[in-house]
Amino acid sequence: MSGEAELAFAVLEQSPMAVAVVELDGQTITATNANFETLAPGTKAQGRSILEWIHADDHPLLRNLVGPTSGVSGREQKCEMRIGRRPDGPWRWMLVAATVLPENEAGARRRALFYFIDIHTQKSHELLESERARRWNYALVSSGLGVWDHDYRRQEYFYSQTWRAMRGYASTGATPFASTEQWLQLVHPDDRDFVAHAIERQKAGDLKYMNFEYRERHCDGHWIWIECRGDAVEYFPDNRPSRIIGTDQDVTDRKDAEALLAHTRQRLEMALTTSRIGVFEHDRATGTVYADARICEIYGFDDQPESFDIQRVFDLVHPEDLKRAAAGSAGLTPGGAPASSEFRIHRENDGSLRHIRHLVRLHIGEDGQETIVGINWDVTEEVRLRQDLVTAKQLAEARNFELDRAKSDIEYAALHDYLTALPNRRFLEDELERRVSIAAASDVNVGLLQIDIDDFKGINSAYGHGAGDRVLSHSAQTLLDLSKHNDFVARMGGDEFAMIISYDGGCDRLEQTAKRIQLELAKPVVLDDGRVRLSASIGIATLESEGAGGAAAMLRDSDHALKQAKSKGAGQIAFYTPGIRFSDAVDRKPSDRLMQAIDQSEFVPFYQPQYDAETLDIRGIETLARWRQADGSFSEPSSFIPLAQSLNIMNMIDASILSQALEDHRRWREDGLAPPRLSLNLSPHRLSDPALVPELQRTELPAGTLTFELLESIFLDQQDDVSAYNLKQIRRLGINIDVDDFGTGYTSITGLLKVAPNGLKIARELVMPLPRSYDQRAIVKSIVDIGKTLNIEVIAEGVETRQHARILTELGCDALQGYWLARPMPADAMETLLRRKMAEASA
Numbered sequence: 001m002s003g004e005a006e007l008a009f010a011v012l013e014q015s016p017m018a019v020a021v022v023e024l025d026g027q028t029i030t031a032t033n034a035n036f037e038t039l040a041p042g043t044k045a046q047g048r049s050i051l052e053w054i055h056a057d058d059h060p061l062l063r064n065l066v067g068p069t070s071g072v073s074g075r076e077q078k079c080e081m082r083i084g085r086r087p088d089g090p091w092r093w094m095l096v097a098a099t100v101l102p103e104n105e106a107g108a109r110r111r112a113l114f115y116f117i118d119i120h121t122q123k124s125h126e127l128l129e130s131e132r133a134r135r136w137n138y139a140l141v142s143s144g145l146g147v148w149d150h151d152y153r154r155q156e157y158f159y160s161q162t163w164r165a166m167r168g169y170a171s172t173g174a175t176p177f178a179s180t181e182q183w184l185q186l187v188h189p190d191d192r193d194f195v196a197h198a199i200e201r202q203k204a205g206d207l208k209y210m211n212f213e214y215r216e217r218h219c220d221g222h223w224i225w226i227e228c229r230g231d232a233v234e235y236f237p238d239n240r241p242s243r244i245i246g247t248d249q250d251v252t253d254r255k256d257a258e259a260l261l262a263h264t265r266q267r268l269e270m271a272l273t274t275s276r277i278g279v280f281e282h283d284r285a286t287g288t289v290y291a292d293a294r295i296c297e298i299y300g301f302d303d304q305p306e307s308f309d310i311q312r313v314f315d316l317v318h319p320e321d322l323k324r325a326a327a328g329s330a331g332l333t334p335g336g337a338p339a340s341s342e343f344r345i346h347r348e349n350d351g352s353l354r355h356i357r358h359l360v361r362l363h364i365g366e367d368g369q370e371t372i373v374g375i376n377w378d379v380t381e382e383v384r385l386r387q388d389l390v391t392a393k394q395l396a397e398a399r400n401f402e403l404d405r406a407k408s409d410i411e412y413a414a415l416h417d418y419l420t421a422l423p424n425r426r427f428l429e430d431e432l433e434r435r436v437s438i439a440a441a442s443d444v445n446v447g448l449l450q451i452d453i454d455d456f457k458g459i460n461s462a463y464g465h466g467a468g469d470r471v472l473s474h475s476a477q478t479l480l481d482l483s484k485h486n487d488f489v490a491r492m493g494g495d496e497f498a499m500i501i502s503y504d505g506g507c508d509r510l511e512q513t514a515k516r517i518q519l520e521l522a523k524p525v526v527l528d529d530g531r532v533r534l535s536a537s538i539g540i541a542t543l544e545s546e547g548a549g550g551a552a553a554m555l556r557d558s559d560h561a562l563k564q565a566k567s568k569g570a571g572q573i574a575f576y577t578p579g580i581r582f583s584d585a586v587d588r589k590p591s592d593r594l595m596q597a598i599d600q601s602e603f604v605p606f607y608q609p610q611y612d613a614e615t616l617d618i619r620g621i622e623t624l625a626r627w628r629q630a631d632g633s634f635s636e637p638s639s640f641i642p643l644a645q646s647l648n649i650m651n652m653i654d655a656s657i658l659s660q661a662l663e664d665h666r667r668w669r670e671d672g673l674a675p676p677r678l679s680l681n682l683s684p685h686r687l688s689d690p691a692l693v694p695e696l697q698r699t700e701l702p703a704g705t706l707t708f709e710l711l712e713s714i715f716l717d718q719q720d721d722v723s724a725y726n727l728k729q730i731r732r733l734g735i736n737i738d739v740d741d742f743g744t745g746y747t748s749i750t751g752l753l754k755v756a757p758n759g760l761k762i763a764r765e766l767v768m769p770l771p772r773s774y775d776q777r778a779i780v781k782s783i784v785d786i787g788k789t790l791n792i793e794v795i796a797e798g799v800e801t802r803q804h805a806r807i808l809t810e811l812g813c814d815a816l817q818g819y820w821l822a823r824p825m826p827a828d829a830m831e832t833l834l835r836r837k838m839a840e841a842s843a
């Protein structure tokens with residue numbers, strides 16, 4: 001036996017602990033001392049596996065203790081295990097130490113010397129404390145209490161995970177504050193001074209401040225209510241707390257509920273006070289009524305009795321209502337619905353007739369006694385109000401009838417041309433869509449004729465606008481006379497008309513109708529200063545020629561055909577062919593010239609003042625776009641806007657005009673001219689431009705500087721998401737919204753209320769006929785009345801004569817704009833006008 005083995009056996013015999021030598025390859029016990037044998041009395045240990053004395057869950061610990069990776073020979077390893085006798089113990093916790101014995105002989109088996117130290121009592125206590133701590137921690141987490149520990153002696157501060165979670169902080173890591181002063185910045189400003197004072201009082205040991213509530217900012221920005229409770233557990237020598245431990249609880253829901261309850265109670269108290277409701281109890285058995293002071297006031301009891309007999313009330317009830325008043329209380333049942341009635345009384349003190357509302361319910365007390373609990377309140381004024389409302393309703397219905405009639409007039413005007421009474425372009429588009437839908441389900445063909453009066457501008461120049469209007473009316477009547485019962489005639493605008501024809505067979509009828517139109521229009525038309533003969537260019541498109549293109553394609557193709565006819569000279573007819581469209585696409589010179597004008601900043605703002613209808617003071621300035629030509633002249637918008645819209649570049653022109661106009665307005669303000677607000681037309685494409693609002697925000701406009709005029713006929717009732725968003729943001733920037741050309745489109749009252757404009761601009765087409773048309777005055781008056789009702793400013797444009805101005809002022813328009821007052825002018829002329837007006841005002 002080697003020296004080490006002898007030493008091991010000596011230890012076995014002399015050690016007061018349980019000791020065993022184990023052969024590691026098979027975990028076989030080769031030697032033990034007497035103490036080890038007591039672990040399992042009556043069991044021979046030698047030759048058995050050491051695993052039989054170790055709890056199954058701890059077997060891995062044994063392997064780690066003496067396994068190949070456990071350490072070098074001769075170095076002691078330790079761990080805690082449960083030791084006993086399998087399979088059911090009893091088990092005791094022991095500290096097990098093992099030392100691998102050196103292998104002095106070649107081929108010797110590896111052995112280890114094990115010591116077993118009984119730690120069962122200490123371990124059981126430790127596990128019990130751990131379980132108690134786990135239960136306490138679970139209770140704290142379940143209760144929602146966040147624990148904090150402030151050790152002022154050691155300057156150590158602890159905050160539990162629940163404390164952090166209720167504030168939205170991470171469960172581990174540093175808090176977002178490094179000192180009490182920094183934390184106080186997270187406290188609600190209204191609570192900050194109080195909390196700082198409470199902390200100081202806590203440190204001083206003041207028990208009154210060991211429990212308080214305050215608001216603290218959550219990490220996501222909202223405020224939470226905290227109920228803080230704390231108590232001192234350690235003290236400095238001078239009896240000041242050196243360590244305070246406490247809990248925080250999120251009581252936001254409770255505080256919100258308390259605030260809601262207080263608010264509800266306050267509202268209820270206010271309601272009872274303002275409604276002057278009286279409360280009473282009626283003892284059915286005795287007939288005694290117990291009432292508050294308000295009941296006495298309602299019935300005119302000057303002696304203010306706290307109780308009285310029910311008959312005293314019945315004596316005051318109007319004879320016609322007495323049966324109804326008594327029946328309500330008589331029919332009450334326990335647990336049933338409350339009974340309500342209304343009756344008249346003559347007050348006891350002054351005899352005045354009052355209307356009383358009565359609400360009662362039957363209550364059964366614990367002693368079985370029946371008590372009627374109820375409330376009364378005086379509804380005399382309410383009854384009178386109901387009577388007044390009936391009268392007001394009758395008046396309102398009469399006014400609504402007038403408003404509906406005005407609305408019908410406006411809607412008719414929105415779908416018809418004011419001059420010729422023909423359907424307008426919008427009506428034409430709807431009708432063409434309908435005809436195309438019908439044609440798709442039948443054998444009927446659809447044709448569209450676009451008719452343009454040749455040299456109409458020449459007639460206006462030579463004979464005046466009045467003569468031009470008569471020519472347009474004559475042309476409209478001629479087309480109506482030539483139309484069949486199922487044809488549809490419309491005025492598209494200006495000197496252009498259209499006719500929809502549904503037909504069977506080939507296109508012969510379309511060509512024959514076009515030639516008849518030309519022949520009838522060629523007949524002399526008598527004007528004030530002579531007679532004129534008209535000629536017309538006609539473009540024709542058919543649904544068959546376009547295939548699946550539909551109504552929109554027919555409108556486009558008939559327009560191409562009309563251009564082809566006009567290119568051949570006056571009085572020509574052209575059918576649409578695909579080659580016509582290709583020819584139009586090839587001719588890009590006007591488009592190129594327009595793009596070049598944008599690049600070279602040739603578009604400049606012109607200004608036309610808007611005048612107060614009563615005082616003729618300037619109250620606004622409309623900004624108009626003009627195209628500066630190489631010779632110094634300026635082109636009207638009609639010469640470039642249609643092409644710009646077709647090229648989708650109106651946004652660029654609008655943006656340039658807006659920028660220049662705002663710069664002029666800024667310069668006038670700096671010069672002390674006090675210019676009124678600017679108004680600019682805003683095209684639908686520009687309104688739906690996502691870049692519009694960011695550009696406006698960069699200008700930093702003073703509120704009230706700018707008004708956008710939006711075409712009524714295009715988008716008041718049809719807005720895409722971008723347009724709706726831009727419209728909302730425009731208002732937030734302090735920019736007003738006016739509806740331009742009101743009365744020429746189709747705007748429902750609902751659509752007008754939805755947009756809620758600041759102003760309505762009555763279209764020039766509605767203003768021009770005013771001197772000679774009383775019907776037109778009625779339509780304009782309806783628009784003015786709607787504006788007044790909705791508190792919307794009404795502006796009339798197209799004021800060409802003094803008579804126009806007088807009529808519009810009498811009709812109630814707020815502002816006027818037109819050639820009689822001032823023509824559009826460049827910036828320098830506008831500045832001169834503003835200076836002159838300022839000088840006149842100060843003179």
